[in-house]
Amino acid sequence: MRADRVFAYGAAAGLLGDLLLGDPRRGHPVAAFGRAAAAVERVLWRDDRARGALHTAVCAGGAVALGAVAARVVRTSPAASLALTGAATWAVVGGTSLAREARAVGRALEAGDVEGARARLPHLCGRDPQALDADGVARAVVESVAENTSDAVVGALVWGAVGGVPGLLGFRAVNTLDAMVGHRSPKYLRYGWASARLDDVAGWPGARLTAVLATLAGDDPRGAVRAWRADAAAHPSPNAGPVEASFAGALGVRLGGTLSYGGRVEHRPVLNGNGRAVGVHDVERAVRLSKRVSWLALGVCVAARRIAKGRTS
Numbered sequence: 001m002r003a004d005r006v007f008a009y010g011a012a013a014g015l016l017g018d019l020l021l022g023d024p025r026r027g028h029p030v031a032a033f034g035r036a037a038a039a040v041e042r043v044l045w046r047d048d049r050a051r052g053a054l055h056t057a058v059c060a061g062g063a064v065a066l067g068a069v070a071a072r073v074v075r076t077s078p079a080a081s082l083a084l085t086g087a088a089t090w091a092v093v094g095g096t097s098l099a100r101e102a103r104a105v106g107r108a109l110e111a112g113d114v115e116g117a118r119a120r121l122p123h124l125c126g127r128d129p130q131a132l133d134a135d136g137v138a139r140a141v142v143e144s145v146a147e148n149t150s151d152a153v154v155g156a157l158v159w160g161a162v163g164g165v166p167g168l169l170g171f172r173a174v175n176t177l178d179a180m181v182g183h184r185s186p187k188y189l190r191y192g193w194a195s196a197r198l199d200d201v202a203g204w205p206g207a208r209l210t211a212v213l214a215t216l217a218g219d220d221p222r223g224a225v226r227a228w229r230a231d232a233a234a235h236p237s238p239n240a241g242p243v244e245a246s247f248a249g250a251l252g253v254r255l256g257g258t259l260s261y262g263g264r265v266e267h268r269p270v271l272n273g274n275g276r277a278v279g280v281h282d283v284e285r286a287v288r289l290s291k292r293v294s295w296l297a298l299g300v301c302v303a304a305r306r307i308a309k310g311r312t313s
Contacts, residue, residue: 001078003164004309008302010082011160014089015298022096029091033063034176041181045191052191056177056198063173067166088165092172094152095294098124099287102141106283109134139278142286143255146214146247147240149290151175154213154297155206161301174202200238207239209300210293211246217292218250219285225249227272231256234269241271248272250289253282 037059044055067088074080101124108117117137118129125144132140155175159167178199181192211232215224227249228242235241235256248255254275256268 001082002309004302004306006078006081006085007161007164007305010085011089011157011298011302013082013086014091015093015095015294017086017090018093018096021090022100023094030172030176033059033173034180036062037173037177037180047187047190049190049193052181052188053194055181055191056174056194059177060170060173060198064163064166064170067164067169071165084165085160085168088168089156089160092156092168093294094148095290098145098148098152099290102145102283102287105137105141106280106287109138109280109283134280135277138280138283139253139255139257141283142247142251142253142278143244145283145286145290146210146244146255149214149247149293150207150210150239150243151203153290153294154210155203157297157301158206158209159202161305171202171206174199203239207243209297211242213293213296213300214243214246214250214289217296218247218289220250220252223249223252223272223275227275231269231271231273235271236268245271247286247289248275251282251285252276253278 037055040055040058044051044058070084071081074084101120105117105120105124108114108120114134114137117134118132121127121129121132121137121140125140127140129137129140156168156171159171161167163170174195177195178192180195181188182196182199183192211224211228215221215228218224224246227245230245231248232241232245235244244255248271252272252275254273254277255271257270
């Protein structure tokens with residue numbers, strides 16, 4: 001079986017597996033990687049960029065190498081190659097868990113249980129929930145759904161199309177390292193620099209594809225393009241900016257503004273300033289848009305890999 005077909009069938013099976021099964025409650029491969037990365041950090045940590053770069057190289061490089069070895073072992077068996085691609089895709093994508101957590105917060109808000117929604121929000125993002133009212137929680141959920149559609153689904157599919165199983169595992173490793181050490185805290189400002197910059201590079205193509213597909217699949221394509229062009233560049237993240245701006249325009253809502261992370265207040269630019277304030281019902285709208293974008297991304301990545309294969313054969 002040709003490599004492009006292995007990716008197409010395996011990635012589709014992995015997305016279906018995520019849709020039907022979601023993430024396992026225990027023993028998730030990404031959690032195992034996180035524990036291994038934390039063990040490496042305990043050995044290497046110094047307040048130094050070079051040590052952080054070594055940590056990134058060891059952990060991300062190890063994930064890529066593991067994927068390459070596994071793919072090589074099964075390369076003579078189409079069935080085993082397909083199964084490996086499917087399992088790797090299921091392990092690295094997280095669309096179902098993203099939707100589940102977003103909807104759990106949305107249900108609490110619909111029931112008027114703001115405290116319950118605040119308690120659930122940390123399962124989805126790193127905001128300080130106690131500083132948020134009901135509308136603020138809803139806005140945080142929509143922003144998190146937008147950003148994680150790129151990080152948890154589309155970016156992985158892009159790198160799976162480029163590099164197969166090593167690409168899938170490598171992207172998830174980089175994204176996980178950024179979440180662990182890439183934030184601007186005193187401990188990780190230098191040590192996490194390499195992980196944060198590598199995540200920016202790895203996330204670039206997936207973020208742009210996510211923004212394009214949100215524009216095409218949303219309720220207001222013109223509004224999505226307008227918000228993307230006008231506001232994305234002002235966002236502190238080069239990848240979250242286009243994604244959140246396009247989602248804001250596509251949904252007709254206003255995102256961004258003042259927020260708090262770990263006790264640190266950030267004043268972010270408003271995205272789609274002409275939109276209305278986020279309401280509770282927009283949580284479900286964002287989840288549905290995320291799902292449409294995810295499946296469209298699969299189609300685009302499969303088609304792109306097939307075209308590339310045709311040109312090289």
